[in-house]
Amino acid sequence: MSGTRKKALLKVIILGDSGVGKTSLMNQYVNRRFSNQYKATIGADFLTRDVNIDDRTVTLQIWDTAGQERFQSLGVAFYRGADCCVLAFDVTNAASFKSLDSWRDEFLIQASPRDPDHFPFVLLGNKVDLESQRAVSSKRAQSWCQTKGNIPYYEVSAKEALNVEAAFLAIARDALARESQETNDFPEFPDQIRLNPNQQNQQNSGCNC
C-alpha cells in the first residue's frame, strides 16, 4: 500500500510555551548539537532531516515556532498540510505544562484537520536532565496524554541528547503510518454541498409560493 502514493515529505510542527526548548529540540535532532546560545524564535523557522523508515527515505520538515506567537499572526499557511503536531513543555516549569491544552486547542481550531480526534499529536517533556528541579511528574504528563486520546509521551533532554532521536523517529513513523492509511487531513476543497433533494428533505416538503 505504501508504494502506491509516495509522499516523501512529512511536515511536523512544534508548539509550546516560550523557553521550553523547541529550538533546542529541533537542532539537537537535526544537527545533533546543543547550544545554550539560541535566540528567541521570531515567527517561525524550520529545518529538515532525512530519515529511513522501512526502506523508505522520508524528509522530515520540522517547523519551529515562537513560544509567544499566536496563530492569528502567522496565518494558516504555516499549519496547512501538517502531518504531526509536537507539543513541548518544560518538566521544570509547571506553567508550560498547563498551557498544553490551549496549544492543542488552538492548533485544532486553526489547522482544522478533518478528523481532530485522530490527528497525530506527540507530547515531549523536555529538560529531564534537570531532575532535581522537576515540577511535572511523568505520571501527571502521562495521564494528561490519556485524556487526549492516548497521545504518545516522551521524556527528553535536548541538552543531553536523551531520547530525542527516538522521539522524532516515532513521530515520523506515526505520521507515515497515518499517511499510508490514505486519510486526508486537510481536504483541498470544502465538503460538498449536496443538492440531492432526498438528503435535504426538510426544505422541499412544500411549495414556497
Next chain:
Amino acid sequence: MSTSKVVPTPSTTLSFDATSLIKYKLSDEVLAKVAASGSLRSSSCRSAVWRLVLRCLPYETKDWEVTLSRSRNLYRTLKEKHLVDPHDKKFSQDPELNNPLASTEQNPWNTFFEDNDLRDIIGKDVSRTFPEIEFFQNGNIRQMMSEILLIYAKEHRYVKYRQGMHEILAPLIFVIYLDNEGFLHAKENDELKTLTVEEEDILNCLFCKEYLEQDSYTLFCAVMLEVSRWYEDPAPSETSKQPMPKEPYMRVQDSVPSSRLMEDLVDIGNLLQDIDPTLAKHLSSLDIPPQLYGLRWLRLLFGREMPLHDLLFLWDVLLIDLLTSDYGGCLQYLMRYPPIADIDSFVKLARHYRNPKKNAKPDVKLNNFSHITVSGSSHPNRTQRPQRPVAPSKARPELESPPTILALAPVLQKMKNTIRDRSNTVSGPSSPRRSHEPQREPIRTPQNNDNWTREVQMMEEQVSTLQTRLNEQDMMCCQISKALEVCAEDVRNAKSSEQCDALAQTILELSKTLLSIKTVPVNQSPSKNGKNGNVDEKQKLRDPPQIRHINEMIDMTSKRPQI
C-alpha cells in the same frame, strides 16, 4: 565643501563626529546623505543622528537640554507609576488591605503578581539577546532592558510585550552606550577644543552616561511608533467570531486574519512579483507565502539577517528613509540569508527600489546573493554568471605588506580562476575581462558541468563568508587601535619619564600594525616625529572603514611585486 561658510554642511565622506553634530546645520536631507554614505559606521554620534531623525531631539541644538530633561523626567515618572513596590509608603500599609493574599481591589500585590508574569516573559528573551556579544551578558544592561520593556508594555497596553521587541531595543541601547563612551574618550583626548563652553555643555548633557536607560526608552518608543504595527494582534472583531469566507469557494481556514502585519507581508509578496517575477512564481509554486519568511524581517528590522555592525549601517538608512515602508524587504528573499559581502551595495540597491528616480541602481553586481536558494540549489532566476565590477568603485593605492592578504592571495586567486573558468565555459564571453586574465585553459567536459556549478557556488558562498569575516576584522582593528591610542595617551600623561614614552611608542607601533591588517593603505609617509605621527593616525581613524571587495583584493595582491 561647496556650501557657504556660514552654515556649513558636513562632508559625507568624512566621519561624522561630535563637532560636526553641533557645528553644522543639520536637516533630514543632510543626515540622509551622511547615513547613506556610511559615515556613521565609525562615528560616535550615530545615536544622536537616530534621535534627530526620529524626532526625539529637535534640530535646534539649544533646545536639546530642555527636551532631554523633559523626556528623562517622563521616564522617571513612568517608572514610579508602573514599577509597583507593595512596601512603598504611597500604599496603605494596613496589613488587612496590603498583603499578598488580600482580595481587595486596591491591593498593590495584584499588580505586583501580574507584572511578575510579564517580567518572566521579558526576562527569558532579554537573557537570550545577542548571546554572541558580551555587552548583552552584563547584568546591569539586562536589568535596564527588562525595565524598559516592562514599562513600554504597561504604557502601550494594546501591543504589550511581544517577542522580538527586545531585539529592537538591543541595538538602540548598544549604540547609545557606545556613543556615550566615545564622547568621554573624545573629551579626554582633547578632541573638542573647537567647541565653545555652551556647545560642550549641550553635548555633555546629550551624551550623559547616567541617562542610558532613560534615553534608550525614548529612542525605543520612537522606533516602536513605526514598528509596533507589526506586533499588534489582528483586529479582534475578525478573530473572536468565526471568520467568514471572503470568496465563494474559500475554506474557512484560508481566510487570512486581517492585521497590518499581514497586509504588509502581502505587499512584500506583490513587490517581489514586480521586481523578480520568476522568483515570486517559484515561491508560489512551492506554497511559500511571505508570511513564512517576511515576518521576522519586519518585526526585527532585519536584525537576524546580518551581523550587528552591518545591521547598524542598515538602520542608519532604514530609520531615515525606509522605516515607513517595507521596500527593503523585497530584496531579502531568503529566510536563511547568505552573508552579505557588500552591505553598501545592498543598501544602495534597496534605496534604488525604494525610489528608482532619485537613487541610481548600483553598478556593483550583488553576486553573492543572486544564486543561492533555501535548498542550496541553483537559483531559478539566475540568468547571468556573477560579473566582476568593471572597475573598482574607489581607486586604492597599493598595499605595503599586509600579512593576512599575502596568506589569502593564493587561495583567492585560485577561487577567482575557478569562477572565471566557469563563466567562460557556460555563459560565453559576455562579461568584460581584464588584460591580466590568467591564460589557463579550463578542462571542459560536459558531464563535469553540474559538479562544477555546485563547486563554484560553494566557493562563492565561502567567499561571502570570508568577506564577512574580513569586514568584522576591519571593524575590530579600528576599535582596537582606537583603544590602544587612548591607552598610549594615558601612559604619556601619567608620567613623563622616558620609560613611559618608550611604552607609549610601543603601543602606537602596535596600533599601526593593527591598522596595516586593514586593506586601506597607509598612504602618508610615517613621520619621524612622534606627535605628528599621532595626528596622522587619528586622521586615518576618522575615515570610515572601507568595504573590501574580494575581487579588488585579488587585483591588489596580483599586482604586488613578487618578493
